Amino acid sequence: MPKYVYFFGEGRADGNAQMKGMLGGKGANLAEMINLGIPVPPGFTISTEVCRYYYEHDKTYPPKLEEEVEKTLSELEKTIGARFGDAQNPLLVSVRSGAAVSMPGMMDTILNLGLNEETVKGLANRTEDERFAYDCYRRFVAMYGDVVLGLKPQEKDELDPFEEILAAKKKSRGVSYDHELSIQDLKELVHAFKEEIGKRRGVEFPEDPKEQLWGSIEAVIRSWENPRAIAYRELNAIPDDLGTALNVQAMVFGNMGRTSGTGVAFSRDPATGEDVFYGEYLLNAQGEDVVAGIRTPQPINRRQKGNKDIPSLEEEMPDVYHQLEEIRKTLDRHYRDMQDIEFTIQQGKLWMLQTRVGKRTGLAALRMAVDMVHEGLITKEEALLRVEPDQLNQVLRPIFDPQEKKRLISEGNLIAKGLNAGPGAATGKVVFSAPDAEEKASRREEVLLVRVETSPEDIRGMNAAQGILTARGGMTSHAALVARQMGKVCVVGCGALDIDYKTQEMKVNGHIVKQGDDLSIDGTTGEVILGRIPTRPSEIVQVLIEGSKPPEESEVYQYYAELMSWADRARRLGVHTNADKPDQARTALAFGAEGIGLCRTEHMFFEGDRIDAVREMILAEDSGGRETALAQLLPMQKEDFKGIFREMGERPVTIRTLDPPLHEFLPNTPGEIQELAKKMALSEDLLRAKIEALHESNPMLGHRGCRLGVVYPEITAMQARAIFEAACEIAREGVAVHPEVMIPLVGDVRELANQRRVVETAAQEVFSQYGMEVEYEVGTMIEVPRGALTADQVAREADFFSFGTNDITQTTYGISRDDAGKFLHSYLDANIWEFDPFEKLDRGGVGQLMDIAVKKGRTTRPDLKIGICGEHGGEPSSVEFCHQIGLDYVSCSPFRVPIARLAAAHAALKERQEN
Numbered sequence: 001m002p003k004y005v006y007f008f009g010e011g012r013a014d015g016n017a018q019m020k021g022m023l024g025g026k027g028a029n030l031a032e033m034i035n036l037g038i039p040v041p042p043g044f045t046i047s048t049e050v051c052r053y054y055y056e057h058d059k060t061y062p063p064k065l066e067e068e069v070e071k072t073l074s075e076l077e078k079t080i081g082a083r084f085g086d087a088q089n090p091l092l093v094s095v096r097s098g099a100a101v102s103m104p105g106m107m108d109t110i111l112n113l114g115l116n117e118e119t120v121k122g123l124a125n126r127t128e129d130e131r132f133a134y135d136c137y138r139r140f141v142a143m144y145g146d147v148v149l150g151l152k153p154q155e156k157d158e159l160d161p162f163e164e165i166l167a168a169k170k171k172s173r174g175v176s177y178d179h180e181l182s183i184q185d186l187k188e189l190v191h192a193f194k195e196e197i198g199k200r201r202g203v204e205f206p207e208d209p210k211e212q213l214w215g216s217i218e219a220v221i222r223s224w225e226n227p228r229a230i231a232y233r234e235l236n237a238i239p240d241d242l243g244t245a246l247n248v249q250a251m252v253f254g255n256m257g258r259t260s261g262t263g264v265a266f267s268r269d270p271a272t273g274e275d276v277f278y279g280e281y282l283l284n285a286q287g288e289d290v291v292a293g294i295r296t297p298q299p300i301n302r303r304q305k306g307n308k309d310i311p312s313l314e315e316e317m318p319d320v321y322h323q324l325e326e327i328r329k330t331l332d333r334h335y336r337d338m339q340d341i342e343f344t345i346q347q348g349k350l351w352m353l354q355t356r357v358g359k360r361t362g363l364a365a366l367r368m369a370v371d372m373v374h375e376g377l378i379t380k381e382e383a384l385l386r387v388e389p390d391q392l393n394q395v396l397r398p399i400f401d402p403q404e405k406k407r408l409i410s411e412g413n414l415i416a417k418g419l420n421a422g423p424g425a426a427t428g429k430v431v432f433s434a435p436d437a438e439e440k441a442s443r444r445e446e447v448l449l450v451r452v453e454t455s456p457e458d459i460r461g462m463n464a465a466q467g468i469l470t471a472r473g474g475m476t477s478h479a480a481l482v483a484r485q486m487g488k489v490c491v492v493g494c495g496a497l498d499i500d501y502k503t504q505e506m507k508v509n510g511h512i513v514k515q516g517d518d519l520s521i522d523g524t525t526g527e528v529i530l531g532r533i534p535t536r537p538s539e540i541v542q543v544l545i546e547g548s549k550p551p552e553e554s555e556v557y558q559y560y561a562e563l564m565s566w567a568d569r570a571r572r573l574g575v576h577t578n579a580d581k582p583d584q585a586r587t588a589l590a591f592g593a594e595g596i597g598l599c600r601t602e603h604m605f606f607e608g609d610r611i612d613a614v615r616e617m618i619l620a621e622d623s624g625g626r627e628t629a630l631a632q633l634l635p636m637q638k639e640d641f642k643g644i645f646r647e648m649g650e651r652p653v654t655i656r657t658l659d660p661p662l663h664e665f666l667p668n669t670p671g672e673i674q675e676l677a678k679k680m681a682l683s684e685d686l687l688r689a690k691i692e693a694l695h696e697s698n699p700m701l702g703h704r705g706c707r708l709g710v711v712y713p714e715i716t717a718m719q720a721r722a723i724f725e726a727a728c729e730i731a732r733e734g735v736a737v738h739p740e741v742m743i744p745l746v747g748d749v750r751e752l753a754n755q756r757r758v759v760e761t762a763a764q765e766v767f768s769q770y771g772m773e774v775e776y777e778v779g780t781m782i783e784v785p786r787g788a789l790t791a792d793q794v795a796r797e798a799d800f801f802s803f804g805t806n807d808i809t810q811t812t813y814g815i816s817r818d819d820a821g822k823f824l825h826s827y828l829d830a831n832i833w834e835f836d837p838f839e840k841l842d843r844g845g846v847g848q849l850m851d852i853a854v855k856k857g858r859t860t861r862p863d864l865k866i867g868i869c870g871e872h873g874g875e876p877s878s879v880e881f882c883h884q885i886g887l888d889y890v891s892c893s894p895f896r897v898p899i900a901r902l903a904a905a906h907a908a909l910k911e912r913q914e915n
């Protein structure tokens, strides 16, 4: 026969921490604390089994339940020496819900259950404190009304009826705090609350404690099915049939005067991770008063109090504090993780009411994980799994001065919110164009580039700006993508911006922001704030990239470096980077990149006045004209490649031949066209006609990728020459360079064969000219479905594959990424998509194509090297998938390299756990 009710108290508990499935997290941990000899008010847990039974049996309880509850309740009465419903000496309890996983949106706790017109007098007599008794009573009636009888408002802007009555009472008495109300006031409140319940629900408030108890039990069980709880489970993939447990626990009272109180604390600092006790409490208060912000809570110890003029628990009740400090150590060591605890002090005696693993910042996660390894509490593997890869972002990004940010927000300067595309903090003067950004930055001004959206032409301006803010576009828009690669702070898709390029100003929710105004953006939260907030680069960047801080002076850096060294030992996947310039390569190397997985040659075309030569090439009448222009470009590209090879040394460098459609390099405003026509000594009409001819109705599917190289082989040839000449020249400097030429957008093996020939010819020419050879490889991107499906054929011509997951996502879904922003939100809202597939790899569709390509490719060439260079290469869940299908490496933007390293370690460790 199943057991439904589990007792805990008096140093004995039926359950333990392992029994979360039956007892829920709260119940299992209460039992565990009892087993550890920690003072916990006695009580019992009704198991999740009852909840499951209830829903499987037409909302009824198991027949034995009532008897078990009765039996355990009398055991509880004996333990406490008070009786439930007794007019002289009443036992009061709380009823608390608690599923196996913590679930916001479920039922709230009911305190002081068991009070009625009789028992309240008994409580008053026994405690000789009538005020206390009626304070408990009015709290209970309100909680019961809210939670069991459903008067708690469901919408944010609705008011709680009991709060309203309470507020009116305080106003009529001219007081501002609850504890300033008289006994008579409290009695009147109870009366008024009961009347309100009658008026709103047409029921009498139940005077019978047993009825109160069963009413509460049923309310908890029913809350499992309330819409908020269901929605939460759906969102977090929590099975619906887990069910909730519930706890009935003897009350302890923090509201018995100045020797009583209630508080919450963390066994380590949840913001910094330091091994110090951190918490807050309130004297003469009950339950959630601390978090409810009714009064300002007091710090738990002297350390935390600093120089504030407010007494700490350590000073007010030293004995209690020291006992609590012992308990924090016990729990922290026992659970081998930072604990979030609740406690209550009743007339100088300490009681623990909850413990669970606490939430933490990225910095705290990192620090605690490493510390706990050194303390011998956890293994390195556990430590790695305790830090979410994305949490590393928080320690890599520049940060706002927290005080100053708070101050500006409290003064009403938070004007809008967008998508947090590039985490970190940036502040500067607003400019609305890329040239303005460059121009101001060259005068050492700090600027924020604000655009409706960005395009490749804006790259230099973006680079010059402290941060980028756009009105349109999603997490994978051009702005977001480039920002991540550059490690720029970026907020995109901020719909509230109404930008007028002509007047150089924007309207934002009633504010006017002009060019030159100070603005701050927080790319970690998406907040847009008026004014300047001082920032500083993260310490890790100061050590690794700027070299402005010695490693031994930065604790954060040391924590980071240690954890990353463990990650590198645990992972199987290689981690490369997407970098187009030597400084990006250098940054990526400092972050631990092992190669370049994608160098986009076209980004170099926008440097300085190269764009002129590029345009000349595009506008040339014939291949002769093109070659003349290309000859100008060749030495420039060669220098770029040399710079990159020099940085990367022997590591592989994968360079992609020209990919975007040519019209992206041409101007489109009348002024720019006029200017270019003059420069090139062309008639404006002719130029316009050329631009017109290059226009495409669907550029994403147009003349781009290897299709350019097939039509204009001289472009591929020039790029290949530049690569090989650079390679030879650097090899002469004694560096064993390792170039890889990557042909984009291949859907047919013959496209690759065609381009491979061009590359090989160029290589032979360069090698004979230089009288030397360097090893190189030619491979392809797999980014259209046909390429994936015919990968066995493609592999005949490819030394390696690299998945371009941006394009293959576009082509698999048949959705243009740049246009997806228009309906993305509706898709997410309607639960058609659980996530943005341009951000996180779609395993079911796109992933299946990748899996096919891997398998087919390796049937032809078992040693085929395969990687990924799309934006997904730095996204943890996508990295995990890449591990699972057997890729050799992932490649991502420099600032995501550490995240990918950790994600790769997670993937390997999880695989080991499963086997």
Ligand code: ADP
Pocket (backbone or CB within 6 Å): 041, 093, 094, 095, 096, 097, 108, 109, 111, 249, 250, 251, 252, 253, 286, 287, 288, 342, 343, 344, 353, 354
């Ligand atoms: P939640 O799940 O929202 O944390 P809890 O069940 O922990 O809700 O309870 C809410 C508040 O009531 C907490 O501050 C808790 O410490 C307090 N509380 C719960 N049960 C008791 C009790 N038996 N005696 C005193 N305080 C209690």
Ligand code: MG
Pocket (backbone or CB within 6 Å): 342, 354
């Ligand atoms: Mg709690």
Ligand code: MG
Pocket (backbone or CB within 6 Å): 744, 745, 783, 804, 806, 807
């Ligand atoms: Mg592509």
